[in-house]
Structure formats: structure tokens, C-alpha cells
Amino acid sequence: MNRHGHDLDRAAATLASAAHLVVFTGSGVSKESGLATFRDVDGAWAQYDPMDYASPQGFRRNPQGVWEWYAQRRQQMLEVEPNPAHLAIAALENLIAEVTVITQNIDGLHQRAGSSRVLELHGNIHRYKCSRHCRGEPTYLPTPDPFEETLQPCPYCGAHARPDVVWFGESLPPDVWEAAAFAAMTCDAMLVVGTSGAVEPAASLPRYARQHRAFIVEVNPETTPITQIAGAALRGPAGEWMPALLEAVRDIHDAQA
Numbered sequence: 001m002n003r004h005g006h007d008l009d010r011a012a013a014t015l016a017s018a019a020h021l022v023v024f025t026g027s028g029v030s031k032e033s034g035l036a037t038f039r040d041v042d043g044a045w046a047q048y049d050p051m052d053y054a055s056p057q058g059f060r061r062n063p064q065g066v067w068e069w070y071a072q073r074r075q076q077m078l079e080v081e082p083n084p085a086h087l088a089i090a091a092l093e094n095l096i097a098e099v100t101v102i103t104q105n106i107d108g109l110h111q112r113a114g115s116s117r118v119l120e121l122h123g124n125i126h127r128y129k130c131s132r133h134c135r136g137e138p139t140y141l142p143t144p145d146p147f148e149e150t151l152q153p154c155p156y157c158g159a160h161a162r163p164d165v166v167w168f169g170e171s172l173p174p175d176v177w178e179a180a181a182f183a184a185m186t187c188d189a190m191l192v193v194g195t196s197g198a199v200e201p202a203a204s205l206p207r208y209a210r211q212h213r214a215f216i217v218e219v220n221p222e223t224t225p226i227t228q229i230a231g232a233a234l235r236g237p238a239g240e241w242m243p244a245l246l247e248a249v250r251d252i253h254d255a256q257a
């Protein structure tokens with residue numbers, strides 16, 4: 001059995017005996033749906049400056065350009081499907097008593113795959129809000145047509161509408177962050193799938209889990225800062241490893257039945 005085989009066995013045994021699993025995901029889990037990551041060589045930040053397209057300053061400077069970028073990404077996210085990694089993560093709910101997905105992604109693919117508890121740390125591209133929070137934070141607005149390429153005004157105050165996503169320099173939604181930190185500190189195991197662990201405070205969640213004695217499994221073709229605290233690493237694409245892990249957990253369950 002190669003190293004991965006040992007790691008797969010260890011990961012499956014841990015998940016099979018877990019009462020509460022947290023699955024912490026980044027853009028890598030959506031790569032095999034056809035969506036770009038951010039920091040891979042072909043990632044979004046190789047083409048776009050995040051300070052221009054994912055910051056309040058960038059939006060103030062060029063609201064129409066930022067609106068168009070999100071409209072184009074929203075169209076793409078609606079056109080793609082959840083991939084086998086999303087589907088396997090959702091199916092783990094049939095084998096483990098409590099599964100909490102904490103995602104940095106804004107694409108909504110975990111929900112479309114059937115995951116029932118998803119904490120969206122960085123918001124959701126399919127939700128829009130008033131950029132001035134004119135009726136309290138957040139002031140949600142009707143979602144415009146994904147093909148609407150013209151910047152829309154808030155119907156209440158006329159300020160620019162914007163996607164309900166967390167930009168650089170902005171705080172995470174307090175209620176979501178609190179629930180995510182609590183889940184990380186109380187879970188038995190955390191599956192870390194497709195994240196470079198480059199962005200705080202999200203990247204602290206695996207450390208919180210480890211500090212509270214959770215077993216960490218990393219699923220990623222590359223090593224990351226999270227690798228050093230992982231008890232098992234499945235080195236490769238999530239779309240391949242997640243179905244294999246699901247099957248291995250199912251086999252343990254069937255053997256125990």
C-alpha cells in the first residue's frame with residue numbers, strides 16, 4: 001500500500017468514528033467543476049488585481065468594472081455543476097452524525113450538491129446588498145439577472161448595489177464566523193479540501209481544530225501551511241480523493257453493521 005493508501009485508511013478510520021466532522025473548503029474543491037482558483041498559476045489573481053476587483057476601494061474607483069466581473073463569474077457559477085468532490089462531501093452526511101461545511105467559496109456549489117449545513121465565510125455571489133447598508137447591515141436586495149451587466153442602484157436609497165461577498169479589508173459576517181470557530185473547536189475531525197491556507201482569519205480554523213485535538217485531513221495536490229498539522233494527507237485532486245474517501249468510510253460502516 002503506498003503512503004496515500006496508509007493516509008486514506010487513517011483518514012477513513014477517523015471519519016468513520018467521528019461524531020462531528022467539519023469540512024473546510026477553498027476554491028480547489030470547485031476546480032473540477034471548471035471554476036478557477038485564486039493563487040494557482042491559472043488562478044483569478046494571475047489575471048486580476050484583487051485590490052481592483054475584491055476590495056471596497058476598487059469598487060469605489062470602478063463600480064461598473066467590478067459589477068461586470070462579478071456578473072461574469074456569477075453566470076459561470078450558474079452554468080457549472082457540483083463535481084464529485086462536492087457530491088461526496090454531501091454524501092458524508094449519511095455516514096456521520098453531524099457534518100458542518102465551512103467554505104471560503106461564494107459559488108453556492110456545496111448547497112447545490114446537497115450539503116445541508118454550509119457556513120459561507122466569504123458570502124455568496126448570488127446574494128446582493130446595498131453598498132451603503134441603508135436599512136441596516138446587511139440590506140439585502142433582489143438578485144439581479146446574472147446577465148445584467150449594468151451596475152444597479154439600491155431601490156431604497158439609490159446607492160450602488162454590490163455582491164454580498166467579503167472583500168479584502170472587510171470583516172467576515174460575525175454570526176457566521178462565530179459559528180465556524182465554534183464548529184472548528186468542537187469537532188472530532190476536520191477535512192481541509194482545496195485551500196492554500198493563505199487568507200486569515202479563515203486559515204486559522206484548522207489550527208483551532210488541532211488545538212482542540214481534532215484530527216486534520218488535508219485533500220490538496222500541493223502541500224500548504226496546513227500540511228504540518230495534518231494527520232493524513234490525500235495528495236491529489238479533490239474530485240478523485242473525495243469519492244475514494246467516501247467509499248472507504250462506507251466500507252468501514254458496512255463492516256461494522
Ligand code: APR
Pocket residue numbers: 025026027028029031032037038039040043050104105122193194195196197198199219220221222224236237238239
Ligand atoms: N482539488 C483540491 N485542491 C486543489 C485542486 C483540486 N482539483 N486544484 C487546486 N487545488 C488547491 C491548490 O493547490 C491550492 O492550495 O486549491 C488551493 C486553492 O488556493 P487559493 O487559490 O489560494 O484559493 P483559496 O484557498 O480558496 O483562497 C482563499 O482567498 O482571495 C481570497 O476570497 C478568496 O476565498 C478566497 C481566499
